[in-house]
Amino acid sequence: MKRTTMFKVCCFITVCMAVSVWAFANMPGPDPEDLWQYITQKSPYTKWSFWPDHQGMQPGRAPHGPLHKVYVNDHAVNSAKPPVQYGAIAVKENYGEDKQLKAITVMYKVKGYNPDAGDWFWVKYTPAGKAEKFGKPGGCVGCHGTRAKNDFILVHEFE
Numbered sequence: 001m002k003r004t005t006m007f008k009v010c011c012f013i014t015v016c017m018a019v020s021v022w023a024f025a026n027m028p029g030p031d032p033e034d035l036w037q038y039i040t041q042k043s044p045y046t047k048w049s050f051w052p053d054h055q056g057m058q059p060g061r062a063p064h065g066p067l068h069k070v071y072v073n074d075h076a077v078n079s080a081k082p083p084v085q086y087g088a089i090a091v092k093e094n095y096g097e098d099k100q101l102k103a104i105t106v107m108y109k110v111k112g113y114n115p116d117a118g119d120w121f122w123v124k125y126t127p128a129g130k131a132e133k134f135g136k137p138g139g140c141v142g143c144h145g146t147r148a149k150n151d152f153i154l155v156h157e158f159e
Contacts, residue, residue, distance in 0.1 A: 027087050030110045030121040032131035035089075039106065040129065045071045045091040051156035052077075058155070060094065063139065065102050067095040070155050075109070081158045082151035083118060086111045090153070101127045107144075107152070117141045118152045 026042070028034035039045045048071040050056065060068040069092070076088035088109040094102050104125040113119050114136050122140040124133040133140075144152040 028108075030108070030113050030135070032123045032125070032134040035106060035108055035121075035123060036125060036129045036131070039089065039091055043073065045073070045089070048073050048091070049077045053157060054155045057095070057099075063143075064092060064105060065094040066097050067099065069093045069095075072156075079158075082149065082153070084109055084151050084153070086119070092155075103127065103132075104129075107140075114141075117145065118148065120144070120152055 028038045051070060051072055054070055057067055057069055060066055071091045071093075073087070073089045075085040076090055079085050079088060086109050088107075090107045092105045094105060096102050104127065106123045106125070108121045108123070109119055110121050111119060113121050117136060120140075122134065122137055123131055124137075125131055144154060147154050150156075150158065
């Protein structure tokens with residue numbers, strides 16, 4: 001390989017690594033307050049995508065309520081197969097039959113946080129952003145664990 005080609009390859013790899021480090025440096029840790037600030041201020045989740053097979057308002061079930069919307073960030077939606085990329089976030093708006101927002105539940109993939117449950121950090125927020133449950137809630141882990149082979153994701157099927 002020519003010396004100039006090798007230099008270009010090394011530069012490309014260096015730039016890619018720098019971008020990756022910068023992207024993850026801006027991600028919050030497994031902390032409910034930091035995560036809320038991230039999804040509402042730094043990277044507003046309502047500007048994110050939906051899963052391709054789960055668009056807009058959808059019927060739901062307990063404990064999330066009869067209706068929901070699930071927003072996913074680029075780390076999640078750009079994952080072609082399980083497990084999804086670290087840094088993936090899924091935000092579920094949980095609605096009542098009256099279509100009023102009742103809660104916001106979040107799954108956040110944090111490397112090394114919870115290996116037994118796919119490294120997911122879960123949070124249930126009030127509509128005002130108060131964390132009611134967070135971390136490794138047994139109900140979240142138990143229910144989502146039924147889909148461990150799908151990286152604990154219930155509403156999206158990987159192809």
